[in-house]
Amino acid sequence: MANKTKKKKQTEIFALGNEAVVEGALLAGCDFFAGYPITPSTEIAEEMARRLPCLERGVFIQMEDEIASLGAVIGASLAGRKAMTATSGPGFSLMQEHIGYACITETPLVLVNVMRAGPSTGMPTSPAQADVQQARWGTHGDHPIVVLSAGDVQECLEMTVTAFNFAEKYRTPVILLLDEVTAHTREKITIPDPEGLYIYSRLLPSMPPEWYMPFEDNMRGVSAMPPLGSGYRYHVTGLTHDDHGYPTSKPKEVESFINRLFRKIDQFFYDIQIVDEIQCGDADTCIIAYGCVGRSAELAVQMARERGEKVGLLKLKTLFPFPRPVVEKMLRQCSSVLVPEMNMGQISREVKRVNNGLSKVNTLNRIDGQIITPGEILKKLLKG
Amino acid sequence: MAKVTQLIHNYLRHTKKFPHVFCPGCGHGIVLGSLIRSVHAQGIPKDDIVLVAGIGCSGRIPVYVDFNTVHTTHGRALTFATGIKLANPKLKVIVIMGDGDAMSIGGNHLMHSARRNIGLTALVLNNHIYGMTGGQSSSTTPFGCYSTTTPFGQMEKEFDIAEITKACGANFVARATVMQANLMDRLISTALINPGFNLVEVITPCHTQFGRKNKYKTTVDMYKWLKKNATPIEKYVDMPPEKKKEVVSTGVFSHKDCAGLEERYAQMRQNLNGGAA
Numbered sequence: 001m002a003n004k005t006k007k008k009k010q011t012e013i014f015a016l017g018n019e020a021v022v023e024g025a026l027l028a029g030c031d032f033f034a035g036y037p038i039t040p041s042t043e044i045a046e047e048m049a050r051r052l053p054c055l056e057r058g059v060f061i062q063m064e065d066e067i068a069s070l071g072a073v074i075g076a077s078l079a080g081r082k083a084m085t086a087t088s089g090p091g092f093s094l095m096q097e098h099i100g101y102a103c104i105t106e107t108p109l110v111l112v113n114v115m116r117a118g119p120s121t122g123m124p125t126s127p128a129q130a131d132v133q134q135a136r137w138g139t140h141g142d143h144p145i146v147v148l149s150a151g152d153v154q155e156c157l158e159m160t161v162t163a164f165n166f167a168e169k170y171r172t173p174v175i176l177l178l179d180e181v182t183a184h185t186r187e188k189i190t191i192p193d194p195e196g197l198y199i200y201s202r203l204l205p206s207m208p209p210e211w212y213m214p215f216e217d218n219m220r221g222v223s224a225m226p227p228l229g230s231g232y233r234y235h236v237t238g239l240t241h242d243d244h245g246y247p248t249s250k251p252k253e254v255e256s257f258i259n260r261l262f263r264k265i266d267q268f269f270y271d272i273q274i275v276d277e278i279q280c281g282d283a284d285t286c287i288i289a290y291g292c293v294g295r296s297a298e299l300a301v302q303m304a305r306e307r308g309e310k311v312g313l314l315k316l317k318t319l320f321p322f323p324r325p326v327v328e329k330m331l332r333q334c335s336s337v338l339v340p341e342m343n344m345g346q347i348s349r350e351v352k353r354v355n356n357g358l359s360k361v362n363t364l365n366r367i368d369g370q371i372i373t374p375g376e377i378l379k380k381l382l383k384g
Numbered sequence: 385m386a387k388v389t390q391l392i393h394n395y396l397r398h399t400k401k402f403p404h405v406f407c408p409g410c411g412h413g414i415v416l417g418s419l420i421r422s423v424h425a426q427g428i429p430k431d432d433i434v435l436v437a438g439i440g441c442s443g444r445i446p447v448y449v450d451f452n453t454v455h456t457t458h459g460r461a462l463t464f465a466t467g468i469k470l471a472n473p474k475l476k477v478i479v480i481m482g483d484g485d486a487m488s489i490g491g492n493h494l495m496h497s498a499r500r501n502i503g504l505t506a507l508v509l510n511n512h513i514y515g516m517t518g519g520q521s522s523s524t525t526p527f528g529c530y531s532t533t534t535p536f537g538q539m540e541k542e543f544d545i546a547e548i549t550k551a552c553g554a555n556f557v558a559r560a561t562v563m564q565a566n567l568m569d570r571l572i573s574t575a576l577i578n579p580g581f582n583l584v585e586v587i588t589p590c591h592t593q594f595g596r597k598n599k600y601k602t603t604v605d606m607y608k609w610l611k612k613n614a615t616p617i618e619k620y621v622d623m624p625p626e627k628k629k630e631v632v633s634t635g636v637f638s639h640k641d642c643a644g645l646e647e648r649y650a651q652m653r654q655n656l657n658g659g660a661a
Binding site: 053069074228230235236244 | 397399400401430431432434436446447450451452453454455456457460463464465466467468469470471472474475492493495496649652653656657
């Protein structure tokens with residue numbers, strides 16, 4: 001009986017990647033969205049504008065630009081909301097300063113960047129994967145960040161939920177990278193039963209306000225985070241600060257603060273690392289791919305296997321922190337590795353850094369605004 | 385200790401390391417004092433106040449006071465405040481900005497906040513200069529004045545913050561100088577309780593970076609100038625144009641009580657959800 005009701009709660013819909021992001025966000029408890037229209041991410045804002053006002057506490061606001069959008073999202077998150085924004089290339093560039101602000105103030109938020117071909121205005125309706133390193137290093141200064149990717153519509157939903165969970169768990173901005181193809185693909189997806197879904201919400205302080213330290217250097221590296229106005233009056237600043245949030249430039253305090261920022265992500269690496277290993281067990285050639293190219297690669301693996309080639313696929317869903325251990329394992333196991341991606345080599349750069357002579361790293365790059373097809377990957381594989 | 389001073393001590397963060405960063409003769413402390421008196425007079429609990437600031441000398445104000453305080457990025461304080469207010473409309477969100485924050489790098493946000501009429505109280509501390517970075521010209525540096533980036537005199541015309549905010553549709557717009565403490569208290573008090581977007585521009589002297597380069601020999605000279613040239617707006621409108629250039633108009637520029645964005649949004653949400661049920 002219980003099973004029957006559970007089954008009923010799962011619904012199947014026919015949705016765009018962008019719409020699936022909204023479904024995922026709402027499942028995760030997102031109740032605040034601020035954004036600015038930009039192709040190809042606009043459907044996320046449009047869907048949020050329709051859905052959020054129908055929720056009890058939901059807020060949607062269209063801001064005057066992307067800088068303002070991320071500002072409002074950070075403000076809402078500080079006030080206790082699960083907040084997100086969505087943008088694309090040029091808007092993502094404008095948001096970089098506030099990503100840094102969210103990193104240093106440890107404000108949870110989700111930022112979806114639907115990658116389009118660049119640089120600059122580039123080709124607004126064509127896909128690319130060229131914002132990968134920008135997502136990692138776009139804002140100035142040393143900072144840790146979590147970057148995720150999704151390659152099909154179901155994944156858009158699932159990874160959005162995961163992005164919110166990571167953001168809330170580790171008090172960090174999480175960037176979810178989609179590409180124009182994934183965002184604008186319409187296919188059938190299953191919306192999971194909310195009751196069975198793992199949803200994490202930020203830790204609230206249990207101590208009295210006078211004992212509370214907003215940026216405490218504790219075991220987890222993550223402090224509880226009360227919403228503004230709940231009696232825990234503290235200072236939030238983009239200046240390098242001490243445990244209490246007050247600005248500091250004392251070398252010892254600065255060092256331990258920056259170290260803690262990195263530590264809180266590093267020590268939970270195995271929780272954050274999400275990869276799909278497809279037919280990797282006996283592979284002697286491995287494809288490392290992500291986003292829509294990961295999907296092409298899946299078919300390429302199938303085609304290669306039919307020809308008797310021992311090919312496996314490592315589909316990266318977490319891009320940063322870079323899933324070094326699994327990549328290293330495949331590099332040790334395989335005689336060659338192929339990294340197909342729609343840029344000049346942004347993840348193959350990371351793979352080569354890990355490689356260090358272990359294997360041969362081949363690349364397949366496409367930068368003409370077209371998706372890499374399974375046939376192309378297969379051709380490259382057979383060539384070696 | 386004078387009674388007012390005692391009052392201010394009740395609102396300061398005593399765990400924060402003093403002394404503060406402001407130069408001798410700076411007007412920013414006078415504005416903070418006025419803000420605290422106004423908050424106290426209106427009986428707003430500390431927990432309900434979120435003080436948001438941008439970057440610059442004015443941006444350093446929140447850290448000293450015992451409210452919920454957020455020191456944001458340069459020029460974007462209003463965007464953070466917009467998010468906070470919409471996320472929790474019960475909070476009293478006060479935004480402190482300098483002239484560089486509000487009108488130069490953040491001019492866009494000021495215009496749009498006023499247009500949206502979002503329920504914020506904005507204080508713009510206009511000292512006509514970038515003080516913290518060492519005295520560069522801002523968009524409110526008066527025509528002809530000297531700064532480190534206008535060593536031969538400012539060639540651009542300055543902005544009038546109050547007039548622009550009024551034109552953008554803000555509910556309450558007012559201006560005072562730091563020499564008018566009572567007027568400032570009244571204006572900030574109104575700005576705290578009036579619905580929608582409320583802005584008080586305060587002319588505050590920066591002797592270190594502005595006065596010294598512009599023929600004010602001492603800090604006192606700057607304060608004297610403010611005292612002499614502050615003109616009530618009612619008088620100002622009838623003045624001949626050539627005289628208007630020499631004075632600072634003060635008082636209330638606009639006073640409406642339209643509902644703030646957060647109220648209108650809540651109403652829409654209620655209508656939608658009522659319709660669904």
